[in-house]
Amino acid sequence: MISIDIKKSFKDIxxxxxxxxxxxSINALFGESGxxxxxxxxLLAGLETPNSGYIKVDNKIWFxxxxxxxxxxxxxxxxxxxxxxxxxxSIIENxxxxxxxxxxxxxxxxxxxxxxxxxxNSYPKQLSGGQQQRVALARAVARKPKLLLLDExxxxxxxxxxxxxxxxxxxxxxxxxxxxxxxxxxxxxVYKLASNVIVIEKGVIKKSGSPDILFExxxxxxxxxxxxxxxxxxxxxxxxxxxxxxxxxxxxxxSTEEEIxxxxxxxDVLVASKAFNPIIIT
Amino acid sequence: MNKLYGKxxxxxxxxxxxxxxxxxxxxxLGTVLIDTPESxxxxxxxxxxxxxxKETEVAIGLKNIGTIxxxxxxxxxxxxxxxxxxxxxxxxxxxxxxxxSIITSNSSKRLNLNNGLEVIxxxxxxxxxxxxx
Numbered sequence: 001m002i003s004i005d006i007k008k009s010f011k012d013i014x015x016x017x018x019x020x021x022x023x024x025s026i027n028a029l030f031g032e033s034g035x036x037x038x039x040x041x042x043l044l045a046g047l048e049t050p051n052s053g054y055i056k057v058d059n060k061i062w063f064x065x066x067x068x069x070x071x072x073x074x075x076x077x078x079x080x081x082x083x084x085x086x087x088x089x090s091i092i093e094n095x096x097x098x099x100x101x102x103x104x105x106x107x108x109x110x111x112x113x114x115x116x117x118x119x120x121n122s123y124p125k126q127l128s129g130g131q132q133q134r135v136a137l138a139r140a141v142a143r144k145p146k147l148l149l150l151d152e153x154x155x156x157x158x159x160x161x162x163x164x165x166x167x168x169x170x171x172x173x174x175x176x177x178x179x180x181x182x183x184x185x186x187x188x189x190v191y192k193l194a195s196n197v198i199v200i201e202k203g204v205i206k207k208s209g210s211p212d213i214l215f216e217x218x219x220x221x222x223x224x225x226x227x228x229x230x231x232x233x234x235x236x237x238x239x240x241x242x243x244x245x246x247x248x249x250x251x252x253x254x255s256t257e258e259e260i261x262x263x264x265x266x267x268d269v270l271v272a273s274k275a276f277n278p279i280i281i282t
Numbered sequence: 283m284n285k286l287y288g289k290x291x292x293x294x295x296x297x298x299x300x301x302x303x304x305x306x307x308x309x310x311l312g313t314v315l316i317d318t319p320e321s322x323x324x325x326x327x328x329x330x331x332x333x334x335x336k337e338t339e340v341a342i343g344l345k346n347i348g349t350i351x352x353x354x355x356x357x358x359x360x361x362x363x364x365x366x367x368x369x370x371x372x373x374x375x376x377x378x379x380x381x382x383s384i385i386t387s388n389s390s391k392r393l394n395l396n397n398g399l400e401v402i403x404x405x406x407x408x409x410x411x412x413x414x415x
Contacts, residue, residue: 238366239338239384256337256371256382259283275316276408 002147002179006043006053006063015039015203021196023058026173026180028190028211031200037183040200041149044181045078046071057146077140077178079153083133085124091135092120098142110138113171130161134168141172148173150182159248166192186247224273230265244271284340284381285413286311286333293325300325302412304333308376309356313410324414332413339409340383342372343402344393354410356381356403360395370395374403 002021007014015036021027029037042048044055046062046069055063062069085094095107111117114134116127124132133154141148154165166189173180181198184190190197191211198208231250232243240255242263253271255263263269288306295301295318302325304311311333319325341352358374358381370390372383383403395401 238364238369238371254336254338254384256283256384272411274408274411276314 003056006050008050013203027196028194029183035200036203075146077145077148079140083136095142098139148178148180230267290329312407314408334411337384341404352404354405360399
């Protein structure tokens with residue numbers, strides 16, 4: 001069990017994170033940008049220091065009034081969106097470097113899990129972006145941490161690669177009996193990976209429970225409704241075509257001149273359709 | 283998006299689906315929703331509500347339509363026709379409100395639509411959305 005009850009004042013926000021996380025679970029942090037998801041991970045990792053409270057992992061104190069373990073002593077694997085591999089080290093050297101206790105057998109196992117056994121002696125720049133991301137994930141767990149933190153690590157990848165990385169996370173999570181916390185805006189990803197969702201609003205943990213709590217948010221109710229960004233507005237015959245970005249997919253919606261007057265490229269909008277219109281193709 | 287304003291006058295629910303009637307100044311409109319008064323707070327008799335439907339979902343009928351399944355029939359007058367190569371936008375007025383319909387230019391020609399003509403705007407019940415004011 002990981003017990004967290006910490007307070008931190010930072011940039012005019014009073015963060016108050018109180019939650020218990022079950023050992024071996026995959027948890028998704030959910031909330032608007034600026035709500036405090038990254039701050040929560042940074043406090044857990046020891047990259048920020050709380051003003052008060054405690055962090056206890058399996059009965060070991062990581063933080064309280066007297067104790068404040070350094071990030072290196074916290075047994076954490078962390079993957080950021082802008083992960084950086086060491087460019088002058090081969091893949092296997094990158095993994096070895098992350099280990100404090102050498103364990104070649106485990107490195108072999110990791111290379112197998114991320115499907116890069118053949119590329120062990122290649123350098124990062126010789127790999128595709130997706131392969132590099134898989135190495136970053138393997139490196140984060142090379143020293144068998146207790147806690148794996150993923151901060152929108154895979155938000156910038158296409159859906160096929162994303163699915164591969166999600167499978168990697170599931171495999172690694174199971175193999176190491178990790179406790180994992182991920183930040184993701186992708187509800188499909190949250191549904192696929194997480195057994196528990198922690199909802200953060202304005203610096204405070206509002207609720208925590210099964211992924212079904214996401215349905216309580218009206219933006220994601222059972223209807224055909226998505227948040228989107230306007231990418232392009234083009235005139236076509238007597239109508240206009242609005243190109244929208246919905247997560248990683250571009251889609252087009254017909255609109256009228258009057259509606260176009262209220263829109264501009266870059267706007268965040270809600271796209272809705274009646275539940276009757278969409279067709280499902282399997 | 284076409285918008286008309288009215289009050290909910292009737293709700294019939296069965297197994298999670300509801301047929302909701304809305305009395306607007308222009309016509310009584312019916313909509314089918316995947317919601318019930320239990321799942322949706324604004325579904326209540328007398329509630330003021332905005333009725334919304336997309337221009338591309340509005341069909342045009344001439345007077346004396348005869349038999350047709352679409353119960354949502356709004357009597358209108360054509361105010362303006364913007365003709366494109368493929369699509370035409372028919373701007374309509376009806377008892378103080380303005381709505382429009384986007385149909386193919388072929389259909390507009392076939393029906394011989396022109397300014398001032400009295401027509402019926404038709405909308406299928408499952409194309410009408412309700413927006414809380």
